[in-house]
Ligand SMILES: *[C@@H]1O[C@H](CO)[C@@H](O)[C@H](O)[C@H]1NC(C)=O
């Protein structure tokens with residue numbers, strides 16, 4: 001169908017198209033990301049993760065948690081550094097409905113670098129691997145973390161891997177393996193959005209309604225654009241886990257209290273996605289976990 005209309009268009013307008021090939025390294029990264037997600041076995045959000053087993057059940061440093069300003073340790077923390085976050089990524093980008101979320105593996109920049117973060121309390125430099133979302137439904141808020149007892153409509157996760165590890169599989173086996181940025185979205189009644197980068201992703205959601213489907217995103221996108229205009233100088237940081245099985249305790253979390261306002265109309269597109277059972281993929285957030293004896297740090301400007 002796609003190719004039919006493509007060639008039809010080509011025939012009709014007679015324009016010259018540069019055929020866009022997806023680099024093999026990017027395809028391999030997408031396949032590996034799917035394999036990593038599937039290695040945890042089947043799971044769903046029917047009980048918000050309370051029925052997940054293994055470390056999800058027994059871990060003592062689990063995520064998400066309630067981030068409470070009054071309980072956080074306010075210390076002098078170096079700023080978070082964003083490397084190559086302003087560099088356009090290679091195209092096309094591929095967004096996949098993997099049955100748990102809408103996920104996009106982040107390719108290299110057009111100049112061949114990898115967007116990364118360091119600074120803060122991060123134990124190293126961490127390269128951006130993928131971005132995905134957690135959401136609710138008409139009457140539920142779908143963020144994973146709560147901030148001062150409040151949850152938000154959507155939480156975006158930008159997953160990064162410590163450069164000292166070769167693969168995600170290896171990184172998840174170490175406490176300093178991963179760094180995830182959490183960004184809260186608030187649904188607002190505004191028709192248009194200046195969040196150009198996010199729109200590129202959200203505009204493709206109608207094409208990945210079914211489980212195991214994908215869509216390509218063309219045009220200029222930087223990882224930095226995903227952050228919209230939020231203030232990144234203030235954040236919570238703590239040691240936690242993946243919020244999906246196997247809930248590996250390998251994540252240094254950074255969650256920004258500044259919230260990104262995003263049109264309700266765009267956010268509602270997430271609610272149409274379906275999981276591998278053909279059920280609506282909604283409320284894909286894990287329930288709050290005990291802090292136990294962990295320290296939560298807060299950086300102020
Ligand atoms: C942060 O990463 C950049 C880019 O890799 C590097 O040049 C810089 O030295 C790193 N800084 C720290 C504090 O690790």
Ligand SMILES: *[C@@H]1O[C@H](CO)[C@@H](O)[C@H](O)[C@H]1NC(C)=O
Nearest residue numbers: 027030094096212213214215
């Ligand atoms: C996207 O979906 C098509 C059609 O099912 C499939 O052939 C292709 O391998 C998928 N691409 C990726 C990167 O998953």
Ligand SMILES: *[C@@H]1O[C@H](CO)[C@@H](O)[C@H](O)[C@H]1NC(C)=O
Nearest residue numbers: 121237238239252295296297
């Ligand atoms: C995470 O744990 C390590 C090892 O215990 C510790 O050095 C580091 O400060 C912790 N980081 C945060 C953000 O809590």
Ligand SMILES: [Zn+2]
Nearest residue numbers: 132134157243
């Ligand atoms: Zn997540």
